[in-house]
Amino acid sequence: MLAALAWLWPALAIAQPVPIADPAGPPGANAETRAAWARFIGYNTHRAFAIGPRGEGGAAWGARDLDQAKATALANCARRAGTDCRLYAVDLAIVDPARAWNPPSAAPASLGIGGFAWEIVPDARYLWRGAATAAGAIVFGHGRGANNADYRGTQPQTWVRHFNLAGFDVLRFDRHPNSDDADRAAGWLRDGLRRLRAAGYRRIVVAGQSRGAWNALQVLDTPGLVDVAVAIAAAAHGQGGSMNLNAQADQLRSIVERADAPSARVAFVQFAHDPFVLDPDGRAALIRDRLGRRVAAVLLIDRPEGFAGHAAGQHWQFADRFGACLVAFATAPAPPASC
Structure with a gap:
C-alpha cells in the first residue's frame, strides 16, 4: 500500500x-x-x-x-x-x-452554491486548497434512505479520501429528504456543477453512492459539465421484485441513451447481492458496451471478489483496494482499463 x-x-x-x-x-x-x-x-x-x-x-x-x-x-x-x-x-x-502541523487553511462553511433544499458544500473533514491551487474538485452525493432519513452532512465514502490526498477539494451534494426527487436533484446538481466550474476548478469529478451515483450518471447528458463521474452502487428505486426495480432498469437504459459527454470518463461500480439491482449482468453490458460509446473512457468494477451488498463501497477495505485506481482513472493521461 x-x-x-x-x-x-x-x-x-x-x-x-x-x-x-x-x-x-x-x-x-x-x-x-x-x-x-x-x-x-x-x-x-x-x-x-x-x-x-x-x-x-x-x-x-x-x-x-x-x-x-x-x-x-x-x-x-x-x-x-x-x-x-x-x-x-x-x-x-x-x-x-x-x-506539530495543522492544515494551512480550513474549508469555508459554504461556497454559496445551492438553493432551496440543496447545497454543494465544502467538507471540513478534508484538506482544503481552494480552486486556484487544487488539482480539482470532487462532489459526492449521498444516498436516499427510507422514511425520509436525512443524510445531509454524512462523511463521503472512504475512497474519496484518496482524491483529497491527490490534491482535490472534497464537497458534498446535500439534499433535504422531503424534496429529493431523482430528476429534481439531477437539475440541482447540473446547476451546482456549472457554478463550481465557474468558480475556477480545473477538473471536476462528480461521484456518489446509490441515489447520489444515479444523479452522477444523469448529469452526463450535458457535454462539458464534468470531467469524471464515479457511480458506486447506482440506484433510484425499491428493492426485490417490485415494479419500481423493473422501472429502474428501464430508466438506467434511458440515462445511458441520453448521455452526451464525449470528453468524460465514467467509473461504474456494482456489488454482488445488491438488493437494489435486478440484472447485474445486463447493467454491466449496458455500461461497458453502450455508455462506452458515449463517453471518453469507462472503468467497470463489476462485483469484485470479497465485497457484497449495497453499501460495500463504504468500507475501508474497498478504499484500500480501489482508491488509488479510481484516482488514476480520473487523472492519468492514459486511464487504466481495469483495477
Missing part, C-alpha cells in the same frame, strides 16, 4: 508540503508502522495515529468521536510496543510536538 500511494506525494509537494499526506510516515517508524501510516492517511475521521519509543505504531479511524479514536490508537500501539505510546496525528493535524 505504501508503494501504491507514494505516487500521490510528489504531485502534492509541487504546491506546498502536506505532512499529514506524506506516505513516508513518522520519523523513526519501523517498516510495519510506515506501511500502516500509508494506509491510515487514506481513511476517514475521526482518526488518530500513535507511535512507540522504538517506532511501533497503532491507529484508529472512523471512530464516533476523537476521544475514542485517540484511546484506541494508543491502546493498539501499546500492544505492539509493550509500553506507553504517544499520539502522533489526530484527524488532519500532526500533534507530536517535534513535528
Whole structure:
C-alpha cells in the first residue's frame, strides 16, 4: 500500500508540503508502522495515529468521536510496543510536538452554491486548497434512505479520501429528504456543477453512492459539465421484485441513451447481492458496451471478489483496494482499463 500511494506525494509537494499526506510516515517508524501510516492517511475521521519509543505504531479511524479514536490508537500501539505510546496525528493535524502541523487553511462553511433544499458544500473533514491551487474538485452525493432519513452532512465514502490526498477539494451534494426527487436533484446538481466550474476548478469529478451515483450518471447528458463521474452502487428505486426495480432498469437504459459527454470518463461500480439491482449482468453490458460509446473512457468494477451488498463501497477495505485506481482513472493521461 505504501508503494501504491507514494505516487500521490510528489504531485502534492509541487504546491506546498502536506505532512499529514506524506506516505513516508513518522520519523523513526519501523517498516510495519510506515506501511500502516500509508494506509491510515487514506481513511476517514475521526482518526488518530500513535507511535512507540522504538517506532511501533497503532491507529484508529472512523471512530464516533476523537476521544475514542485517540484511546484506541494508543491502546493498539501499546500492544505492539509493550509500553506507553504517544499520539502522533489526530484527524488532519500532526500533534507530536517535534513535528506539530495543522492544515494551512480550513474549508469555508459554504461556497454559496445551492438553493432551496440543496447545497454543494465544502467538507471540513478534508484538506482544503481552494480552486486556484487544487488539482480539482470532487462532489459526492449521498444516498436516499427510507422514511425520509436525512443524510445531509454524512462523511463521503472512504475512497474519496484518496482524491483529497491527490490534491482535490472534497464537497458534498446535500439534499433535504422531503424534496429529493431523482430528476429534481439531477437539475440541482447540473446547476451546482456549472457554478463550481465557474468558480475556477480545473477538473471536476462528480461521484456518489446509490441515489447520489444515479444523479452522477444523469448529469452526463450535458457535454462539458464534468470531467469524471464515479457511480458506486447506482440506484433510484425499491428493492426485490417490485415494479419500481423493473422501472429502474428501464430508466438506467434511458440515462445511458441520453448521455452526451464525449470528453468524460465514467467509473461504474456494482456489488454482488445488491438488493437494489435486478440484472447485474445486463447493467454491466449496458455500461461497458453502450455508455462506452458515449463517453471518453469507462472503468467497470463489476462485483469484485470479497465485497457484497449495497453499501460495500463504504468500507475501508474497498478504499484500500480501489482508491488509488479510481484516482488514476480520473487523472492519468492514459486511464487504466481495469483495477
